[in-house]
Amino acid sequence: MYDKTELLWNLITQNFSGRQNEKLHKLVESYYGSNPLKENLNFLIKSLEESYGTVILTTGFPILKLVAPETDGPLGVIVLSKVLTKLGFSIEIITDILTQPVIEKLIDVAKVDVAFIYVVSAPKNWNNRVIQEIMRNVHEIRLAISVETPSPNRVGVYHNMSGFNITNIVGHFAPIFEFFKMKNIPTIGIGDGGNEIGFGVIRDLIIRNNAIPFAKKCRCPCGEGIVADVKTDALLSASTSNLGAYALSALLSLKFKIDFPLTPELEEKMLIAAIDTGAVDGITGEKRLMVDGIKITKLKEIISQMIKIIKE
Numbered sequence: 001m002y003d004k005t006e007l008l009w010n011l012i013t014q015n016f017s018g019r020q021n022e023k024l025h026k027l028v029e030s031y032y033g034s035n036p037l038k039e040n041l042n043f044l045i046k047s048l049e050e051s052y053g054t055v056i057l058t059t060g061f062p063i064l065k066l067v068a069p070e071t072d073g074p075l076g077v078i079v080l081s082k083v084l085t086k087l088g089f090s091i092e093i094i095t096d097i098l099t100q101p102v103i104e105k106l107i108d109v110a111k112v113d114v115a116f117i118y119v120v121s122a123p124k125n126w127n128n129r130v131i132q133e134i135m136r137n138v139h140e141i142r143l144a145i146s147v148e149t150p151s152p153n154r155v156g157v158y159h160n161m162s163g164f165n166i167t168n169i170v171g172h173f174a175p176i177f178e179f180f181k182m183k184n185i186p187t188i189g190i191g192d193g194g195n196e197i198g199f200g201v202i203r204d205l206i207i208r209n210n211a212i213p214f215a216k217k218c219r220c221p222c223g224e225g226i227v228a229d230v231k232t233d234a235l236l237s238a239s240t241s242n243l244g245a246y247a248l249s250a251l252l253s254l255k256f257k258i259d260f261p262l263t264p265e266l267e268e269k270m271l272i273a274a275i276d277t278g279a280v281d282g283i284t285g286e287k288r289l290m291v292d293g294i295k296i297t298k299l300k301e302i303i304s305q306m307i308k309i310i311k312e
C-alpha cells in the first residue's frame with residue numbers, strides 16, 4: 001500500500017502545467033518529514049474509522065477578471081464524495097455562489113448523492129447563517145475537507161495567485177474553518193498555490209523560502225503577501241488540487257476495497273459539464289477542457305496512470 005502512496009505522490013506532484021509549484025511540495029514534505037499523501041491518508045482513515053456520520057467538503061475559487069468559477073476544485077470534491085458515500089458517509093458541500101451551479105451540475109453528471117449544499121458569500125452575515133445551519137447537526141460531522149478553497153492572509157484579505165485582492169468575489173470560508181476548529185472537527189486542506197485553506201500550517205516556511213510569487217508582498221494595498229493564514233490539521237499539496245483529491249480518493253478506495261469511481265471518461269464528462277455551467281481554466285481563463293493549464297488528453301493519461309498504480 002505504501003509504495004503505491006509513494007508512486008501516487010510522485011505522480012500528483014509532477015510539473016504538468018509548467019506552473020512551478022514544486023517548491024510548495026518540497027515544503028509540505030519537509031513539514032511532515034515523510035510522504036504527505038501517506039500522512040493525509042492516515043489522518044483521513046483515523047478521522048473516519050470511529051463511526052459513520054457526515055463529511056463536509058468545501059471548494060470554490062472564482063477567477064477575478066472573469067468573475068467565473070474555475071475547473072480545479074469542484075471535480076475533486078465530486079470524486080471524494082463518490083468514494084465517501086460508497087463507504088457510508090453522508091456528504092454536505094460548502095461552496096461559493098459562483099461555483100454552486102458547477103457543483104449542482106456535477107452531482108447530476110457523476111450521479112453522486114449529496115445531502116446538502118451550503119452557499120457562502122462575501123457578506124459576513126451569510127456565513128453566520130451557514131454556520132448556524134451546520135450547527136444543527138454538528139455532532140454528526142466527522143471531518144471537513146477543503147479542495148481548492150480560498151484563504152485570507154494574516155490581515156484577513158483574500159488574494160489570487162497573481163497577487164490581487166479577491167475579497168469581494170470569493171466566499172468567506174475562514175469563519176467556517178474557525179468554527180470547525182472550535183468544535184474540534186478534524187480538517188484536511190488540499191491546495192496547489194499556497195493561498196488556499198490549509199497552507200496556514202506552513203505559512204512562515206512559504207514566506208521565508210519565497211516559495212510562491214507574491215509570498216512576501218501582494219499587489220493590493222494591504223501590503224501583506226498572499227500566503228494563506230487558515231490552518232487545517234492535515235495539509236496536502238498537488239500539481240492541481242483535483243489531482244490531490246483524486247489520489248486520496250484512489251487510496252481510500254484501495255484501503256476499503258471498493259471500486260475507484262473515477263475513469264478518464266468520467267473526467268472528460270465532468271469537465272464538459274463544468275465548462276457548460278460557466279467554469280474556466282484557472283490559469284488561462286479559457287473556456288476549454290483544461291484544469292490549471294493541463295489539457296484533457298493529459299488529464300486522462302494521468303488518471304489512467306493513477307488507476308494502473310492502484311490496480312497493480
Ligand SMILES: [Zn+2]
Nearest residue numbers: 218220222223
Ligand atoms: Zn493584499
